[in-house]
Amino acid sequence: MKQLFKHPEFRAGASDMAAVAPGIAAWGLMTGVAMIKSGMSLIEVLLMAVLVFAGSSQLAALPLIVAGAPMWVILATAFCVNLRFMVFSAHLRPYVMHQRIWKRLGFGYLMADLNYVLFTKRFPHPGTDPAVIEAQEAYWIGNCAIAWISWVGASLLGIALANAIPLSWGLGFAGILALLGIMCSLATTRLRAVSAAIAGAAAVATFALPLKLNILVAIAAAVAVCLLLEKQAPARPATPATGTGDTA
Amino acid sequence: MNETDLWTVATILGMTAITVITRCFFFLSDKPWTLPAWAQRGLHYAPIAALAAVIVPEMVMSQGHLIATWKDARLFAVAAGTAWYYWRHGVLGTILAGMAVYLPLHIALGW
Numbered sequence: 001m002k003q004l005f006k007h008p009e010f011r012a013g014a015s016d017m018a019a020v021a022p023g024i025a026a027w028g029l030m031t032g033v034a035m036i037k038s039g040m041s042l043i044e045v046l047l048m049a050v051l052v053f054a055g056s057s058q059l060a061a062l063p064l065i066v067a068g069a070p071m072w073v074i075l076a077t078a079f080c081v082n083l084r085f086m087v088f089s090a091h092l093r094p095y096v097m098h099q100r101i102w103k104r105l106g107f108g109y110l111m112a113d114l115n116y117v118l119f120t121k122r123f124p125h126p127g128t129d130p131a132v133i134e135a136q137e138a139y140w141i142g143n144c145a146i147a148w149i150s151w152v153g154a155s156l157l158g159i160a161l162a163n164a165i166p167l168s169w170g171l172g173f174a175g176i177l178a179l180l181g182i183m184c185s186l187a188t189t190r191l192r193a194v195s196a197a198i199a200g201a202a203a204v205a206t207f208a209l210p211l212k213l214n215i216l217v218a219i220a221a222a223v224a225v226c227l228l229l230e231k232q233a234p235a236r237p238a239t240p241a242t243g244t245g246d247t248a
Numbered sequence: 249m250n251e252t253d254l255w256t257v258a259t260i261l262g263m264t265a266i267t268v269i270t271r272c273f274f275f276l277s278d279k280p281w282t283l284p285a286w287a288q289r290g291l292h293y294a295p296i297a298a299l300a301a302v303i304v305p306e307m308v309m310s311q312g313h314l315i316a317t318w319k320d321a322r323l324f325a326v327a328a329g330t331a332w333y334y335w336r337h338g339v340l341g342t343i344l345a346g347m348a349v350y351l352p353l354h355i356a357l358g359w
Contacts, residue, residue: 019339041252044260051264056302061263071259078263082270084298089274090283091291096275108272113302117295124292170354173322176306177329177346181339183299184330192296199297200304207305207312218301219294226293227286 009135013142016118021146023178024114025154030172031055032158033165038062042159049155053109053148056212057081080211087219088116094126095119095136110144112151117182118143191226198222321359325350 004010035045035058044065052058057078064074089108096104119140127133158165165171187193199222206214283291307322308315329346333339353359 020343022340023343040256043252044256047257048260048263052260052267054263054267057263057266061259065256065259071255071262074259075262075266078266079270082266084301085271086273087291087294088298089271090287091294093274094282097278101276101278104275105268105272108275109268111271113298117299120292120295170321170350173306173325173350173354174343174347176303176322177325177343177350178339179299179303180326180329180346181333181342183296183303184333184342185337185339186296186299192293195293195297196300200300203301203305204309204314207309214305215298215301219297222297222300223290223293227290230289 004134004138004141007135007138009138010142012122013118013139013144014146016122017114017143017146017150020114020178020182021150023174023176023181024147025150026171026173027055027175027178028151028154029158029161029165030167030175031058032155032160033162033167034059035062035155036159036162037167038066040065045159046156049159050152053112053151054078054082055151060212077211080213083213083216084113084219085111085116087216091120092116095123098133107140110140110148112144112147114179114182115140115143115147117186121186191229194229195222195226198225319357319359321350321353321357324353324359 032045032049035048036042040048040062048058060077060081061074064077088111092108092111096107099107119136122139123132123136127136183196187196199218202221203214203218206217208214209217282288307326310320325346328349329342332345333342
């Protein structure tokens with residue numbers, strides 16, 4: 001474990017996340033403010049800030065908890081809002097299956113959108129030899145550590161300063177801008193740009209779906225269209241492998 | 249301050265479990281199993297699709313509807329952030345440039 005902290009990839013993971021940390025922090029701050037203003041008790045808010053680690057499911061659950069909705073309704077909502085992570089876990093499965101189950105659970109628990117995106121950008125293919133596997137693990141831990149600290153730290157700050165920061169300032173928009181920057185950095189091929197355009201349009205068109213299911217529909221639509229387009233233009237070379245992973 | 253309700257605490261613990269279950273869903277089974285090749289290829293388009301699906305509605309919609317005005321601080325912030333990204337290639341700069349446009353328009357002009 002100690003070796004992982006000294007690994008150069010630990011630093012790489014940490015610094016990749018540090019570039020977007022202000023956006024995550026602004027988002028966490030506003031989530032902290034929203035949690036306190038919802039009317040939950042301080043202990044409940046602190047528990048949620050430290051444990052749940054899923055911003056969209058926290059925000060979706062707040063009005064339900066305050067309205068006294070049945071527990072199963074709240075949990076089903078959290079589940080549906082988190083459905084996109086199931087897709088991510090299918091993608092990351094080959095990267096983690098050599099680990100023991102408890103380690104896989106820890107690895108997955110820390111998977112926020114940005115960790116997944118930055119990790120698959122750095123390592124397009126799962127490692128097969130021990131050195132690459134170690135590098136991937138070190139990168140993940142460095143990446144997640146910075147994300148966790150910025151998100152949870154900023155949430156706690158928001159809880160403490162709730163009365164000084166009006167939600168109407170819209171500071172949380174910095175989180176959207178952080179994701180926008182990462183999205184631009186991913187749009188390196190024409191098909192990737194198509195994927196973004198389709199997903200964005202589909203998410204707007206199906207926004208009326210309950211439980212943020214529009215996000216899942218948008219991902220499915222974008223992936224399906226890109227696979228079809230890929231088939232029609234098979235001569236296009238695969239995306240260049242920037243990471244150290246082996247070709248699958 | 250409101251009183252702490254044990255049922256709510258249990259709900260929060262349940263939500264934590266949901267976080268773990270959804271994010272580890274395909275990590276749980278030890279059985280050898282791999283996705284078909286087409287699905288693996290398709291997943292390379294998933295990260296950027298997920299980002300776009302999360303952010304685009306937050307940029308161009310309010311209260312469930314497409315915005316009908318150009319007087320919205322978010323549009324200018326997105327334009328500024330994107331321009332910065334393609335000019336300087338930094339995510340941090342994208343956030344700062346976007347917010348430098350967003351906050352004055354949003355707070356001072358109410359856009």
